Amino acid sequence: MLRILYFSQSSRDITDAQVRDILESSRRNNPSLGITGVLIHGGGMFMQVLEGPERSTLRQYVKILDDKRHGDCQIIHISPTQERIFQKFSMGVIQSDPFQFQHIAALREQRFESVQAKMFTDTMREFLAKLSAGPQHDAG
Ligand SMILES: Cc1cc2nc3c(=O)[nH]c(=O)nc-3n(C[C@H](O)[C@H](O)[C@H](O)COP(=O)(O)O)c2cc1C
Numbered sequence: 345m346l347r348i349l350y351f352s353q354s355s356r357d358i359t360d361a362q363v364r365d366i367l368e369s370s371r372r373n374n375p376s377l378g379i380t381g382v383l384i385h386g387g388g389m390f391m392q393v394l395e396g397p398e399r400s401t402l403r404q405y406v407k408i409l410d411d412k413r414h415g416d417c418q419i420i421h422i423s424p425t426q427e428r429i430f431q432k433f434s435m436g437v438i439q440s441d442p443f444q445f446q447h448i449a450a451l452r453e454q455r456f457e458s459v460q461a462k463m464f465t466d467t468m469r470e471f472l473a474k475l476s477a478g479p480q481h482d483a484g
Contacts, residue, residue, distance in 0.1 A: 345428070347395040348405055349421040351442065351452060352414040354390050362413055370435035379404055380430045387441030390414050391448070395428050420455045 363385055374380065379396035392408075394401050409417055430436055442448050 345396060345425050346398045346401045347393065347421070347423055347425045347429070348401060348419060349391070349393050349451075350405075350417050350419045352390045352392075352417040354385065354388055354414050355412065356388075358413055366411075366413065367435060367437055374404075374434040377401075377404060380428050380433050380435075382430050382433060382436040382438060384438040384440055384442050384445075386439055387443060389442050391442040393430065395425065395430065398424075418452075418455060420451050 367383065370383070374396075377396060377400040379394055379401055381393040381395055384391040394405055394408075396404075
């Protein structure tokens with residue numbers, strides 16, 4: 345399995361109804377994809393953890409990247425994992441500015457420079473294309 349943590353800026357005119365729509369989509373789609381996680385929203389930011397099988401988690405992240413309700417996605421952490429942290433949540437939600445949490449600022453400071461983050465994203469797209477072209481099985 346894979347775990348991804350990213351930050352993004354929510355669109356300036358995002359409404360509560362749009363955030364509810366995101367959660368509805370998540371709860372509708374994530375169970376069959378084997379994805380669990382948490383979405384934190386507040387202070388003009390989103391922070392999300394996605395965890396699940398590599399193929400479906402990367403695919404879902406790339407889909408989320410193109411969503412117009414946010415932008416400037418920055419991956420803070422990505423790693424293979426054996427265990428889920430949010431196993432009980434197809435997508436848990438926390439209404440809060442992510443920076444209210446301890447260590448978030450430090451975590452964010454430790455992320456790669458933006459060029460490297462873009463490289464990282466492009467690499468993910470490449471992985472996805474390769475996974476999509478390969479045999480239909482999930483690692484995890
Ligand atoms: C910050 C953010 C997080 C999202 N997280 C998820 C998610 O975990 N699962 C999901 O299916 N869609 C998520 N979405 C929505 C997707 O971008 C997309 O709109 C949705 O998957 C479309 O689903 P549908 O075709 O079933 O309507 C998220 C969108 C945003 C802006």
